[in-house]
Amino acid sequence: MTKKRNWKRLAVILVVAAVALAVIIPVAVLAVSKLFTAQEHAVRTDWSFETGDVIAELEEWQVDFAEAELGEGLRAIQLVPQDIGEEGFTFYDLEVQQRLDGALQDIKTTQGMSWTATTPLAVLNPFGTGSNGLYLYFETEQDTKVIYTIHVEADGISDFTAEAADASGQEYTRNHEFQLIGLVPGERNEVTLTMTGTWGNTRQVVRFSVDMPETSSGYSTRLEVTEGSSDQPQAEGLFAMMRVNGYLGYGFFFDDDGVMRYEMVLEGYGFDRLLFDGDEILTCVSSSKLARIDGLGRVTRIYTLDGYDLHHDIGYGAEGELLALAEEVGGETVEDRLLSIDLETGEVTQLLDFSQLMEPYFEMTRKVGPTDDFFWQAGEWDWLHLNSLQYMPEDDSLIVSSRETSAIIKVKGLHSQPELDWLAGDERFWQDTPYAGLCLTQEGDFVPQYGQHCVEYLADGEEDGVYYLAVYNNNYWSLNSRDFTLEVADSVGTGLYLTDDETSQVYVYRIDENNRTFALEDSFDVPYSSIVSNGSQCGDQGNWVVNSGVAMVFGEYDADGELIREYAYKCTMQNYRTFKYEMNIWFR
Template sequence: MEENELKCEKFMAWIFVLIFAIILAGCSAEAEPAANENLGKLTVPVETISLDKSDENFSYYDLTVQEELQQQLNGLKEKKNYTFKEPLLVMNPYGTNTTGLYLYFEEESSSSLSYTVSVDGSSDFTKTAKDANKDETQAEYQLIGLVPGEENNVSFTYKQEDGSTMIYEFTVTAPKSQSGYPIEMVQTEKAEDAELSDGLFYTLGTDGYAGYSYVFDNEGTMRAELITEDYRTDRMVFYEETLITAITDSMLARIDSLGKIVDIYQLEGFNLHHDIALNENGQLIVLATDQAKNSVEDVVLSLDLETGEYKKLLDFDDLMGSYKEMTAPVSDEKSSTWDWLHYNSIDLAGQDSMILSSRETSAIMKISGIYDNPAIDYLIGNEGVWAGTEFEDKLLTKSGDFEGQSGQHSVTYLEDDSLPEGQYYLYMFNNNYWWYLSRPDYDGPTNAKASLAREANEEDHSQFYKYLVDEKAGTYQLVQQFDVPYSSIVSSAQIYGDSIIIDSGVSKILGEYDTEGNLLAQFPYEADRFTYRIFKDTFEGYWFE
């Protein structure tokens, strides 16, 4: 019996040792760090896709053309099993971004890809790319940041779900700028220790370069050249991981994050002008000209982005016909144009209201009930312009001693939770330029401090203006202003985080300011006459994580 007990004790001891060894092995496995693999510098071929462009009507903005490109791209994808170490790279496969680099490979689990673009003489450009493929076994990206015409060194860091990483780098020479636009904006002013906001500047409507928009980093280096058709891109809006913009004066396009055109909207019978806005129901609200009318830039459309259906939402002949009768076409040696309102910006204010900027009348208008029963809620503008009209009593009362806006652009609605109900801000680029030719017999008061100069000059100044509107009291108050380079027409202002982005279009100067109006950095840029707008965005959720 003692012998059996001894055997039992030995057996239990061995069992204890075995269990202890298993526990130790498990702990060791948990403690073992994830593998990191640095592959050094590799040679990665970059493919291109070509189509017959001999037809004079050829356009990338044709869904049939896009399908042909997609079939060629699919053919490349099917040639082999691409991996992160040996991926498929294609330069600008959809024809919408000169230096957009398409990247594709297969993967076993979810992962993240960060990359750095290095070019001699430029700061490094580092981003985490957004995977456009919803299939967890495949990855597709459009890499943004290659500098046109330069040798770009690209470094990849691929982090897998288990924490392991793979790193390598390769070199690619990017195509030159298709439009010939300078790849650098030279910074002429910078405040000491100034730190610019995170994001990328993007241009809209650079005169002399129709059909192109440019993306620049904080150092003024071009990081993308976006290609449209022959029209300025008045504005870009984002909708369900796609970008919407005008590509001709009667056509808009929807472009996914890879650069593929996924939908085109033709607005027959209308011409686009100046601005678009997106509402909560997936409808685009569009400033337009009705080709069947005798006047221009006085119609608002709605466009359903899912169905492609569009209709006239507002015609200001109906809302302000009595005022139109007081105006007349403006003629020159070449043409006669009845531009009696010249709406140049639109912003939505709540569920059924909009804020419009009328350059011709130097007025800001709020319209309510825009989808079913439109009405003018109020006007902000020169009292003399509206004296004796049926809209005279719609003017808000100026609170304080200041000069009102003249020829303003990019009027933007800004809510603030700290304000009482009925109060909000409107901010704008106040061009400070008086232009009122549609009423040649007008002899009323003008904005006395406004300039009459069309060309850029150093004596005159435009301003950033910010109003506090109190609808309950029926007042507006100037709560912030600061001078910016003068621009008689076009131009934009954007409150962007803790910065204010200003494009003085006719002066051809981009500036970033702090919230107090102190200049942080300034970039003169190339254009024939002007750039219509310049804004800033992180492009997170579209190109980047």
């Protein structure tokens, strides 16, 4: 009898334990997932960095001069704001930037100092925005330009050569001021500066070494590189990795050999993309802040989005306007707002609330549930999930990509009376909605896009009303906000991670608004990524940079879609996008 009671007691314990685990595990998984997604809204609180001894204190600017520990080959300093350890400090503050600039100007003009190419003013990361950027200032007797080469004694690291973009905007000058980009963290970098005259003659050559500290983020400075089948040359520029999960609050720039050449330090979040305006870039620096940054790393303007968080894309709109996809902090819905930011005044206006613009469809949706594919969003009303925008100035319209509905959507009359113009995707999805009549007709036999990202204008067509769009087709079908079933082709992925022979694709769509059709003009397969990712053209020869975020690879492809080189990287689950930019704020 005792044994039977013990067995019964054990059975009860096991049942209770099983029930407890059934309850605890989903709750724990959901809690961890929420913490993971909350990273995007975190703001950096520790801006400290290692320096040598403090050699001067400028009370006027509340900035200390400290020795930069770069070895014996170059004497350099670092600018340390005296309030860097205080709560709320950030380098993305114009008052802080003005103090740093004031301190820098003071030392440039210090009486008795002669800044020459052999004894330049060298400042490591002067404005706190790029951990391995080296500011140089010096004078030459003749008008010259500076071409520099960085050599590292390590296998797989080729010499890096660039012509410095001077802060003056001049090609030739006697007062040289620029940020030397390309020093590899954690390595001894041998630098050669060549001053070239207006006739192409070499005026002076200066050499020095720099022992660069390790990355601030801890991210690897080397990516795993695999050669592709194409022998076409790669486009000029650097790859910009954007929002690398596990390393949010940084932007990483890699060369064609997969070597890190710049680590940008942000307040939080990460880039959505870089927008260029003369000698400045405009980009996200936290989930609720954008900034203009010049070639020296100096922040010249801040745009704060009080009450909103950025999500997934920014782009130029009408004259003097920036458009941004966002969500209202504490709002009922997520990822369904469009903001207009006046680049002159900084005024932020909500231009579109898609839950109102598409209210009849919105009312058919529900919140994400714990058993949906995107369970980590349980409780969120992510009914549309906008992930890219493209402004069309010719007719004041906007093209957005909606991942949740697997649709590309055009809104006309953006700044007057916004209304839906058309939707492109699987027409069956919209059959029982008020928008069935707005669907463009699919022309040709192909599988339409599912879960797509980064829809971008590519080229004009042969007549007005015809144009081409580039699309990263994730080729992943998932619906988390509506109880609706859609039978998709066997080639379409239905899992977050790769199984069997699934692939994603870069699509080029031909949009014909005159005949209300869309057709697949071109496509090529790329590694499968269920979410995030992009396929974007770069360079003058029509090359493509394709990031497959969940697969943790990006590659450069030729104009025919043949792989030139592929780069494997590490992150937590995904890297959002990778573009390739010439970075003319740094290089001429």
